[in-house]
Amino acid sequence: TITPDRGKEFAQHSKITNALGGIPFYFPAPHHPWERGTNENTNGLLREYFPKSMDITDTPDNVIQEKVLELNKRPRKCLxxxxxxxxxxEKVLHLT
Known part of the structure; x- marks a missing residue:
């Protein structure tokens, strides 16, 4: 399943479901962040690099991609x- 934020950017979620072969969307109840634990945790990790007060529109794409790669190479308890x-x-990284 896909569990997005409740933003209007997912108003046409059915198109994404169809494009991805029927993967369903789960929309949690409003004001229930505990229903989206991984999403909330990832938002917190992103805030380490991009605080809420920061306007990222002027951040170069390569800097954003670099931070995404750093996060994707960070071990997670849930995994x-x-x-x-x-x-x-499906690769094993040797992180030390």
Missing amino acids: NWKTPYEVYY
Whole structure:
């Protein structure tokens, strides 16, 4: 399933569901962030690089991509201490 924020950018979620072969969307109840734990945790990790007060419109794409790669190579408890990169690409990284 896909569990997005409740923003208007997902108003046409059915098109995404169809394009991805029927993967369903789950919309949590308003004001229930605990129903989207991984999403909330990832937002917190992003805030380490991009604080809420920061306007990222002038941030170069390569800087954003660099930070995304850093986060994807960070071990996560919910992935049994594997990185998202390892899980997605089925590769073992040797991080020390």
